[in-house]
Amino acid sequence: MNANAKSERTRLSAEDWEEAALRLIAEQGVGAVAVEALARQLGVTKGSFYWHFRTREALVQASLERWELYGEREIISQIEAIPDPRVRLPELFRRVAHELQPHRVYAALLKALDHPQVTPVMARVSQRRMEFLNTAYREAGMPPAEALNRARLTYAAYVGFLQLNFTLGLPRITHEEFDAYVEHMIATLIPA
Template sequence: MTSTASSGTGRLSIDDWTERALQLLMDEGVGALKIARLCRELGVTKGSFYWHFADLEALRTAVAKRWTERTRAELDELRELGTLPPLERIRIMAAGLVEDRAWNVERTLREWARTDASVAATIGESEQHVFGLLNDAFLELGHPAGAARMRAGLLTYAGIGFAHGQASLPRVTMDDIGDLVEFLSKETGTT
């Protein structure tokens, strides 16, 4: 089926379905993706769902594709950070670590990636890109290659850890992130 715009026609498009499903996924996790619930929330019958998708798995595949496209667009935006000073780039990337919604999406997508190769590949691509940007920034700050790699890895893993530990560990604040960036940015051997 081809996607048709829903504006003015009263019919939902594939984009309408996948956008709502993606919002549910981000807000509540993969378990929230239920045909009856989506139909109820979108105000349509199950026939409308089956017009666009063969089954729930087809919807999940479409949602994974939509998320993958969105993530790749965000990665493209990150590439533009290369024109900023290195410490500013690190601070901008680290600032995203304190957003509650970012943690929820991170946890949900990592769980989903266990069963969806497309989502897993996009997460891997995203991690490599972020790690590369951080590594380059630490190199530009004058850290030797090994120290830059370690610092980039620590900040990347911190982001992953914040996503999974925020429910049971003390809440991470913007000040905490600032302190972490400051600590990792210092020259080797300074206090």
């Protein structure tokens, strides 16, 4: 798709820095985004960075905005294409469960919720997703008041699972056990 880590492209653009920063965020968190470290990883020096960005803060900001803008839509639009509302939620659960890769950034940002640049982004993204769940539950036939709470509960379970499994690696779970867990979630949280 584009240049890899080391010395394929001769000149870099601001977008290259932003994507590299996002990779670093996904792997080591927001705090690990250091200018000189990124420069080494891209095969250049600070001199390059400070041409593209005014400050380190600006890079983080641009990366987060980029993530919020381009890193979402896919799954939601796929789910919205499913005609029967009652099939949507189980399908959503299963797909999210088997594509944990794109959630690496989200999991990393969860650990930086107090960061002033991260907070508003995560507030917007989480809010949107919960509202999506909310309408999905209502369209599946659940009364509004209950649907809202169920959406909150579902999303909390998602967030908690990310934390416990992704970062902590707990519980040590096999592939089959995981599938059983997902089905248990579906049976418990989605009305028949």
